[in-house]
Amino acid sequence: MPRTINYIDAITEALDQEMGRDDRVFIMGEDIGPSGGVFKATAGLFDKYGEDRVLDTPLAENNIIASAIGAAMVGLRPVPEIQFADFITPAMDTIVQQAAKIHYRSAGAYTCPITIRICCGASSGSGLYHSQENATWFTHEPGLKVVMPSTAYDAKGLLLAAIRDPNPVLYFEHKKLYRSVKGEVPEGDFTVPLGKAAVRREGRDLTVLTYGSMVSLSLEAAELMSKRGVEAEVLDLRTLSPLDKEAILTSVRKTSKCLIVHEDKRTMGLGAELSAIVGEEAFDDLDGPIVRITGPDIPAMPFSPPLEKAWLLNVDKILAGMEKLAAY
Amino acid sequence: MASKGSRAVLEPETEKSAYSNELCISLYTALLKCRMCDEKARILFRQSKFGGNFYSGVGQEATEVGAAFTLRKDDWIAPSHRDWTSNIIKGAPLKSCFAQLFAKATSPDRGRSSPAHMGFPDLHVITPASSIAGQLAVGTGVAFGLKRLKKDTVVVAFFGDGATSIGGFHEALNFAGVHRLPIIYICQNNLWAESVPLRLQTALKDLSERAKAYGFPGYSVDGNDVLAVYESATKAIARARAGEGPTLIECKTYRWYGHSEIDPAKYRIKEEVEAWKKRDPVLAFEKYLLDKKILNDSRRAQIAVDINREIDDAVEFAENSPYPDPSEITNFVWAD
Numbered sequence: 001m002p003r004t005i006n007y008i009d010a011i012t013e014a015l016d017q018e019m020g021r022d023d024r025v026f027i028m029g030e031d032i033g034p035s036g037g038v039f040k041a042t043a044g045l046f047d048k049y050g051e052d053r054v055l056d057t058p059l060a061e062n063n064i065i066a067s068a069i070g071a072a073m074v075g076l077r078p079v080p081e082i083q084f085a086d087f088i089t090p091a092m093d094t095i096v097q098q099a100a101k102i103h104y105r106s107a108g109a110y111t112c113p114i115t116i117r118i119c120c121g122a123s124s125g126s127g128l129y130h131s132q133e134n135a136t137w138f139t140h141e142p143g144l145k146v147v148m149p150s151t152a153y154d155a156k157g158l159l160l161a162a163i164r165d166p167n168p169v170l171y172f173e174h175k176k177l178y179r180s181v182k183g184e185v186p187e188g189d190f191t192v193p194l195g196k197a198a199v200r201r202e203g204r205d206l207t208v209l210t211y212g213s214m215v216s217l218s219l220e221a222a223e224l225m226s227k228r229g230v231e232a233e234v235l236d237l238r239t240l241s242p243l244d245k246e247a248i249l250t251s252v253r254k255t256s257k258c259l260i261v262h263e264d265k266r267t268m269g270l271g272a273e274l275s276a277i278v279g280e281e282a283f284d285d286l287d288g289p290i291v292r293i294t295g296p297d298i299p300a301m302p303f304s305p306p307l308e309k310a311w312l313l314n315v316d317k318i319l320a321g322m323e324k325l326a327a328y
Numbered sequence: 329m330a331s332k333g334s335r336a337v338l339e340p341e342t343e344k345s346a347y348s349n350e351l352c353i354s355l356y357t358a359l360l361k362c363r364m365c366d367e368k369a370r371i372l373f374r375q376s377k378f379g380g381n382f383y384s385g386v387g388q389e390a391t392e393v394g395a396a397f398t399l400r401k402d403d404w405i406a407p408s409h410r411d412w413t414s415n416i417i418k419g420a421p422l423k424s425c426f427a428q429l430f431a432k433a434t435s436p437d438r439g440r441s442s443p444a445h446m447g448f449p450d451l452h453v454i455t456p457a458s459s460i461a462g463q464l465a466v467g468t469g470v471a472f473g474l475k476r477l478k479k480d481t482v483v484v485a486f487f488g489d490g491a492t493s494i495g496g497f498h499e500a501l502n503f504a505g506v507h508r509l510p511i512i513y514i515c516q517n518n519l520w521a522e523s524v525p526l527r528l529q530t531a532l533k534d535l536s537e538r539a540k541a542y543g544f545p546g547y548s549v550d551g552n553d554v555l556a557v558y559e560s561a562t563k564a565i566a567r568a569r570a571g572e573g574p575t576l577i578e579c580k581t582y583r584w585y586g587h588s589e590i591d592p593a594k595y596r597i598k599e600e601v602e603a604w605k606k607r608d609p610v611l612a613f614e615k616y617l618l619d620k621k622i623l624n625d626s627r628r629a630q631i632a633v634d635i636n637r638e639i640d641d642a643v644e645f646a647e648n649s650p651y652p653d654p655s656e657i658t659n660f661v662w663a664d
Binding site: 026052057058060062063066067068069070071072073074075076090093094097098101102103104105106107108109110111112113142143166167 | 436437438440441445447449450454455457458459462465466467468469470471472473474476477479495496499500502503506659660661662663664
């Protein structure tokens with residue numbers, strides 16, 4: 001009987017197993033110790049591994065990352081946590097100027113094998129400053145890998161792959177998925193390769209390029225379209241940088257239509273880059289315009305329920321995008 | 329030059345005569361080598377032999393030599409933009425150093441970083457980014473890693489007075505204090521952060537007082553007295569190696585030239601510059617050694633001749649080295 005666990009429990013299990021397997025791995029961040037993290041992603045690890053390997057840090061994001069980078073330079077495998085993606089900005093300097101560039105600027109002499117876990121994304125009531133995704137910022141920085149799992153299986157497999165990768169990896173975990181997504185996850189060791197997208201639903205009529213919390217909504221919308229005879233293929237990007245161009249282009253060339261769905265803001269969002277890739281490399285295969293269904297160009301998700309509802313993406317909004325494309 | 333009246337100030341406790349003649353000659357040789365390399369680099373830049381920019385450390389040599397001279401090979405240095413000569417003190421071959429200035433493929437980073445942003449990984453010198461206080465933060469992380477690995481190696485981080493205003497400085501020193509990390513923070517207070525005077529940078533008289541806020545000792549020393557820096561740093565290094573935690577050492581010094589070679593530094597008055605030049609850290613130590621008859625004129629001349637020959641060879645090597653091939657541009661974006 002396959003075992004089914006929550007997305008967040010898959011994260012905890014990956015941390016636990018990798019710390020058990022590899023002495024070099026340790027975790028550090030705000031409130032991750034005895035408290036087990038604000039969402040309990042590190043619950044139980046302090047009792048098992050002690051303060052030496054489950055370290056509560058001062059409230060100083062830039063230093064959390066800087067100290068992880070330094071520790072990685074002497075051969076350790078730190079897994080620092082940024083409690084909310086909204087508060088990653090103080091660490092921007094060390095992530096972008098140090099982590100992303102140390103391997104390049106030292107001609108490969110120094111590597112930066114750190115995995116930054118970042119809780120991100122909108123869930124009801126999370127408001128302006130606990131709802132931001134902000135993953136796209138880092139996709140603009142070669143040298144950084146950026147991933148966001150949408151399933152419990154990937155939550156474990158991508159995290160294990162990230163920790164073992166010699167590059168800095170930003171592992172974005174969507175808070176809405178923590179306990180709403182369950183799935184079969186092997187108890188043993190396995191990895192999900194970085195840089196590889198996954199086809200979540202096969203279809204011949206249009207391609208949906210999406211990731212994170214938008215995968216399940218896109219699948220719901222695809223089922224509704226299927227009843228109308230339109231079969232959408234849903235591609236879960238999983239790794240946002242570097243992108244799996246081959247999977248993207250293979251799917252778009254098959255269906256000739258491309259819908260992009262992401263929760264983060266529209267302008268200069270990941271959809272803009274995906275759209276450019278498809279436009280540049282699969283233009284002749286397209287039967288219609290590239291359509292984007294994205295979060296609005298508003299600073300962040302407002303708090304008041306009617307405003308929040310207007311901000312959030314839902315199945316209907318994605319359906320509208322599919323309908324628009326299906327008409328071509 | 330240590331300011332009196334501040335509890336943060338460390339007066340040199342050891343008589344200068346306590347240091348062996350051999351050590352004194354080695355320190356002098358290192359000082360002179362840093363000076364001659366730096367002045368040569370300035371000339372080469374002005375001759376357009378290399379481009380970009382150059383950040384001279386002339387005037388501050390005693391801070392570098394005094395702090396880095398006693399480091400072991402497996403100890404680390406976290407340099408800033410003005411500390412390229414710290415590589416030389418740690419033992420970097422001059423040929424590779426000048427190849428770096430010339431952005432040649434024979435440089436330690438195969439021509440990726442700007443001329444003075446030099447770090448020799450084999451010598452555990454972190455390749456610097458330009459971000460001020462960037463390396464002291466990462467260097468603190470290195471110290472954190474070294475402590476976790478239970479090593480007895482230490483980190484020396486160099487930075488200027490301007491860097492002490494940045495949030496990352498406070499975050500790093502606070503963290504180092506919490507975990508008693510094996511790191512020595514060497515603040516080269518040269519009174520000017522690019523064009524901004526110290527009075528607009530801090531209300532403190534001695535920057536070493538900041539250490540109190542992080543729970544570890546801070547000392548202010550005459551940064552133009554190589555033995556004062558050496559003594560203070562040696563004690564701090566021993567303390568760090570013994571697991572007793574970090575130390576902040578403010579070296580009061582002065583950069584003779586502009587922030588960079590394209591900065592005429594007209595914001596400083598001539599009298600100030602001339603007064604500091606009279607307190608030349610290299611000549612002051614040379615005079616001391618001559619007076620004490622530890623050094624004589626012929627030995628002094630021979631040391632300079634040897635350094636000159638090494639510099640000439642290095643410049644020739646750098647000039648004759650190939651540039652990196654354009655096809656290398658995408659190498660090292662990702663680690664395999």
